[in-house]
Amino acid sequence: DTGVSQDPRHKITKRGQNVTFRCDPISEHNRLYWYRQTLGQGPEFLTYFQNEAQLEKSRLLSDRFSAERPKGSFSTLEIQRTEQGDSAMYLCASSLSGQGYGYTFGSGTRLTVV
Amino acid sequence: GNSVTQMEGPVTLSEEAFLTINCTYTATGYPSLFWYVQYPGEGLQLLLKATKADDKGSNKGFEATYRKETTSFHLEKGSVQVSDSAVYFCALSVLDSSYKLIFGSGTRLLVRP
Numbered sequence: 001d002t003g004v005s006q007d008p009r010h011k012i013t014k015r016g017q018n019v020t021f022r023c024d025p026i027s028e029h030n031r032l033y034w035y036r037q038t039l040g041q042g043p044e045f046l047t048y049f050q051n052e053a054q055l056e057k058s059r060l061l062s063d064r065f066s067a068e069r070p071k072g073s074f075s076t077l078e079i080q081r082t083e084q085g086d087s088a089m090y091l092c093a094s095s096l097s098g099q100g101y102g103y104t105f106g107s108g109t110r111l112t113v114v
Numbered sequence: 115g116n117s118v119t120q121m122e123g124p125v126t127l128s129e130e131a132f133l134t135i136n137c138t139y140t141a142t143g144y145p146s147l148f149w150y151v152q153y154p155g156e157g158l159q160l161l162l163k164a165t166k167a168d169d170k171g172s173n174k175g176f177e178a179t180y181r182k183e184t185t186s187f188h189l190e191k192g193s194v195q196v197s198d199s200a201v202y203f204c205a206l207s208v209l210d211s212s213y214k215l216i217f218g219s220g221t222r223l224l225v226r227p
Contacts, residue, residue, distance in 0.1 A: 042217030102160035
């Protein structure tokens with residue numbers, strides 16, 4: 001098991017363009033989370049999946065953001081009509097169900113909107 | 115609501131010095147508590163955790179004790195190394211079915227040789 005993989009590592013895009021990020025979780029983990037981290041801040045929750053079902057979305061996740069996890073395996077996070085305020089590190093994490101389990105995080109995708 | 119407050123950094127120490135990074139939390143009930151570490155250019159790694167009051171989490175010489183009475187989970191290490199230089203995040207696990215983590219803003223540690 002190679003841990004949680006995210007692709008791409010870096011993405012530079014022009015304002016108004018659409019971008020899509022991919023996350024491959026640890027195979028036996030049924031939970032998958034997306035977080036956003038801006039410079040000097042801790043990660044903020046965006047959304048999570050249990051298997052293929054998206055069970056919660058943060059108010060931070062505007063209508064321009066959509067996430068999917070088909071077949072309960074990998075997940076994608078798409079941002080439409082990107083804005084400069086979307087520039088951040090997007091982190092994916094996976095875990096088993098249960099309060100006491102920590103997450104395994106991927107290395108993140110750094111998005112820069114110019 | 116749920117929140118985590120960490121001491122502001124950067125914390126600058128000489129090698130072999132004693133480290134304390136303060137973390138306090140606000141939550142309904144008794145959440146699980148975590149410390150994550152982020153080395154330069156890398157993702158967050160789970161450093162240690164505690165799931166109930168008076169539990170002590172430990173790993174790589176770091177320790178933190180879940181203190182219910184003071185709602186705290188301070189991170190300590192007796193002798194830091196240059197390789198411990200990183201950003202440290204305290205987090206709690208929300209007590210609902212999401213188990214999402216609420217993070218503090220992070221504390222940067224710089225250890226000088």
